[in-house]
Amino acid sequence: MTQEQLKESVEYLKKRGFETPEIGIVLGTGLGQLIDHIENPIEAHYNHIPHFPLATVEFHTGKLIFGTIEGKKMVVMQGRFHLYEGYDFVDITYPIRVMHLLGIKKLFISNAAGAINLNFKKGDIMLIEDHINLQSGSPLAFRNVSEFGNRFVDMSEPYDVDMCKKIHAIAIREGISIQKGVYASVVGPQLETKAEYRMLKILGTDAVGMSTVPEVIVANHLRLPVVAVSVLTDECDPENLEPVNIQEILDIAAKAEPKMIKLFRELIKEI
């Protein structure tokens, strides 16, 4: 990755009308309904944006959408790149750097995740307060990283405290039940074994998924305030584990998504 490449990606988007977005949003697996809330949308397919990672077949729908929600300009990633698709850490976080260079001042991230904390239920929303990186790598482990910011990035407070407080207050005000907890990222794409779910619990994990942490690390590298929410799609009880059903995960994500949209819309109004 070079500064030149980033600039070319941004130039392409600016020419298409992506002008000075304030907020960036990453939509997780099964969480696509938010795009219906974007006014005056302009789309750019990942395949057409110079230097974006080349999309896989499965991933042909991935696009950046620019537009307004609650009167504020934003850029939304419909679909993200995952390690399990064969991309590397620098690839999957490239769009975060592009959105930052476009001018976003805040980043909202969403994902579908499994509940390790068995007090949490399928369909619950969990505000991510902290994370554990179990992906055995870093999006900052590349040679010229210091051209882009500090190499040794502080992670004592990776999630923006003010926005987390706001989301929590919004949830209470709107009657949306919300959990808080620690998200652990794994590579995937296989789901976890019972022994792995037991291990995750011992480690202090509340939810597990295959994304988000690299993006949050890069947001911190860029000093970009970030919040992240998980939509909990399955209960990872090692003593009563049922075979995974991806369709059910997608259905539960879709059913719970309106709560996430409400939280994001209200947060947009307040920041």
Ligand code: HPA
């Ligand atoms: N494990 C990992 N990723 C997931 C899960 C899970 O149980 N559920 C949804 N994404």
